[in-house]
Amino acid sequence: MKEVRIHGRGGQGSVTAAELLAIAAFEDGKYSQAFPFFGVERRGAPVTAFTRLSDKKIRLRSQIYEPDYVIVQDATLITAVDVTAGLKPGGIVIVNSEKSADNVGIDQRIDTRTIDATGIALEIIGRPIVNTTLLGAFAGATGEISIESINKSVLARFPGKVGELNVQAAEKAYALMSAPREPQKHVKQRIRAKRESKVQPEGEKIIKGVIGRPGTSEATKTGDWRVFYPEFDMEQCIRCGKCLENCPDAAIREHVLHGKKAEEAKRRAEELEKTGKIKKAAAKKAHIQYQLNPEYCKGCGICANECPIKGIQMKLEEK
Amino acid sequence: MENRGETRPLDLFSSGHRACAGCGPALTIQAILRATGAKVFVVSATGCMEVVSSQYPQSAWNVPWIHSLFENSAAVASGIEVALKVLGRSDDGKVVVIAGDGGTVDIGMQAISGMFERGHDICYICYDNEAYMNTGNQRSGSTPYDASTTTSPAGAKSFGNDRPKKDMPAIAAAHGIPYVATTSVGYPKDLTTKVQKGISVDGPAYLQIHAPCNIGWGFDSAKTIEIARLAVETGLWAMYEIVDGKLTNVMKVSKSKPVEEYLKQQRRFAHLFKMPGGEAQIKIIQDKASANVDRLRVIAEEESR
Ligand SMILES: Cc1ncc(C[n+]2csc(CCOP(=O)(O)OP(=O)(O)O)c2C)c(N)n1
Ligand code: SF4
Ligand code: SF4
Ligand SMILES: [Mg+2]
Numbered sequence: 066m067k068e069v070r071i072h073g074r075g076g077q078g079s080v081t082a083a084e085l086l087a088i089a090a091f092e093d094g095k096y097s098q099a100f101p102f103f104g105v106e107r108r109g110a111p112v113t114a115f116t117r118l119s120d121k122k123i124r125l126r127s128q129i130y131e132p133d134y135v136i137v138q139d140a141t142l143i144t145a146v147d148v149t150a151g152l153k154p155g156g157i158v159i160v161n162s163e164k165s166a167d168n169v170g171i172d173q174r175i176d177t178r179t180i181d182a183t184g185i186a187l188e189i190i191g192r193p194i195v196n197t198t199l200l201g202a203f204a205g206a207t208g209e210i211s212i213e214s215i216n217k218s219v220l221a222r223f224p225g226k227v228g229e230l231n232v233q234a235a236e237k238a239y240a241l242m243s244a245p246r247e248p249q250k251h252v253k254q255r256i257r258a259k260r261e262s263k264v265q266p267e268g269e270k271i272i273k274g275v276i277g278r279p280g281t282s283e284a285t286k287t288g289d290w291r292v293f294y295p296e297f298d299m300e301q302c303i304r305c306g307k308c309l310e311n312c313p314d315a316a317i318r319e320h321v322l323h324g325k326k327a328e329e330a331k332r333r334a335e336e337l338e339k340t341g342k343i344k345k346a347a348a349k350k351a352h353i354q355y356q357l358n359p360e361y362c363k364g365c366g367i368c369a370n371e372c373p374i375k376g377i378q379m380k381l382e383e384k
Numbered sequence: 385m386e387n388r389g390e391t392r393p394l395d396l397f398s399s400g401h402r403a404c405a406g407c408g409p410a411l412t413i414q415a416i417l418r419a420t421g422a423k424v425f426v427v428s429a430t431g432c433m434e435v436v437s438s439q440y441p442q443s444a445w446n447v448p449w450i451h452s453l454f455e456n457s458a459a460v461a462s463g464i465e466v467a468l469k470v471l472g473r474s475d476d477g478k479v480v481v482i483a484g485d486g487g488t489v490d491i492g493m494q495a496i497s498g499m500f501e502r503g504h505d506i507c508y509i510c511y512d513n514e515a516y517m518n519t520g521n522q523r524s525g526s527t528p529y530d531a532s533t534t535t536s537p538a539g540a541k542s543f544g545n546d547r548p549k550k551d552m553p554a555i556a557a558a559h560g561i562p563y564v565a566t567t568s569v570g571y572p573k574d575l576t577t578k579v580q581k582g583i584s585v586d587g588p589a590y591l592q593i594h595a596p597c598n599i600g601w602g603f604d605s606a607k608t609i610e611i612a613r614l615a616v617e618t619g620l621w622a623m624y625e626i627v628d629g630k631l632t633n634v635m636k637v638s639k640s641k642p643v644e645e646y647l648k649q650q651r652r653f654a655h656l657f658k659m660p661g662g663e664a665q666i667k668i669i670q671d672k673a674s675a676n677v678d679r680l681r682v683i684a685e686e687e688s689r
Contacts, residue, residue: 075404076404076599107402107403107404107407107436107599108404108405108599109404109405110402276438276440276441276442276443278443279398279443279445279446279447279449280395280398280443280444280445280446281398281400281441281442281443282398282399282400282401282402282437282439282442282443282444283398283399283400284400284442285400285402285439285442286400287399287400287401287402290405291405310415310572311411311572311609312411312414313403313405313406313407313408313410313411313414313608314399314401314403314405314410315395315397315398315399315414316399358399360399361399361400363404363405363406364405365405365406365407365605365606365608366406366604366605366606367406367411367605367606367607367608367609369606370606370607370609370610371609371610379606
């Protein structure tokens, strides 16, 4: 029996990936099982899903604590979650990242394979939905499953054009991952799980059932949920405040410049106004700056959509 | 804390809450608390906003806050309001309920009716995302006609939810309470005014705030406000006040947009544009929207005479 644990973020299709993999295993004539770990977290928050594949009937019903393979759909999870916890000796970790295996932040003793699944998905599917691409990568890297079965499973779930694009993305990842590669230099060994991170402020006593302190959700940096981030054009900005007003995460701040800095900003704005590059409204309030708080912005794009001068662009986050 | 030139006051609903990116209800709560200020006691019924704001041991709330059950937020609020009175602490702040549509128009109805009947000095606010979102998009009494949800799925034999949206503001008004209002997260000024009226009135107030959920309704997270505005511009969400039983201040939709503009952007209505017979359904929705706009206009005109 082989056990696979998938780490993703809500909305990235981790549960679907686990199910598609299980169905592909049926196609290969194996027994399989897929199920998610349920939490209250929403789109963007860390989630986990599991798949078991076996030549024999599977009687085990527990979560997977010691996986043979781990798929990480989003490299930002590596700092947030202990993705390699319990990995079996000789196990493989597949990470969606542009970076090389040595630079992705996973213990170098672990056999890690990286693939730019987001890039592939954006190029072929046109959306950063990486789950099917990573299944292709899994087939290529592990040989546990045939790419044909992955494709069948994907097409059964997503008929028509959408399915075909997903299959193309999976095949591209499969080809990249099954290509010959440098032999592994790392020593493979079991790595102990890290302790759970603290959520309560330092020195705070936890009273069961009671949330003792207000505003403590700020300890959770939801900024690592995002795929896109807003870029502000502060020169064109007319300071209407619509972005601040409409951010569900209070991730945009108004910052007022004083003294020399304010004068400098004003002078520059006046010059730009003279050349007709910016509007009067913008020049008058040059001492007011809007700043993004990247720790919390989830990248929803509301601010960009509501900006009346289209002065906010959503850019792909580099991870 | 050092003030580094930031002019915005402390957020009473803090960052770090776990609502989905672009969540309309989360933005609604930001707006509600900006309008009320810190002098409130908030009671939350179980639902998305309670769950995403209180992952133990953290809290997103910077005001006194309590989680009731799914069904009894109005009863819990009633107890708090009376306790404050008995303790002579009513001036410490207004009791405000913030609950979802399921917790309000379905399971919470009985407790709300009691609260209205007893005349508690409470502002009850329902953020209306038109289904049970916390548990994965099941229909509620507030789900609009023809919306596809997991318990009213569109398919060969159904166009989705076959019941009309329950008129909760009318039910609230029928209790003879002093203030009832509807508003939308897409109209922050209107929302602020109405929340402030709701908390300053003496006695029970009921507010229903239309708050799109991009996950359940199926639209791009950037479009939350755009969709909220379209609901009003197409006449599918009406904004008005009922003050001491009188319908007033109906927001005029000057040139109302065709309902398709609202429907076509959402996955929950996508079937209407694909299924045979969908067109006739859209016509039914259009007729309802138009009739709604006309009805409110006529009543408002009569009232103002
Ligand atoms: C008595 C009871 N029944 C069912 C539930 C499960 N439950 C939790 S939240 C919820 C739906 C909430 O819907 P709504 O009030 O519309 O809020 P939303 O999640 O949409 O914000 C349900 C059914 C519960 N907590 N208590
Ligand atoms: S993208 Fe969304 S979360 Fe980020 S700053 Fe803009 S409105 Fe706020
Ligand atoms: S499911 Fe909808 S209402 Fe619930 S947190 Fe997500 S966007 Fe908000
Ligand atoms: Mg709801």
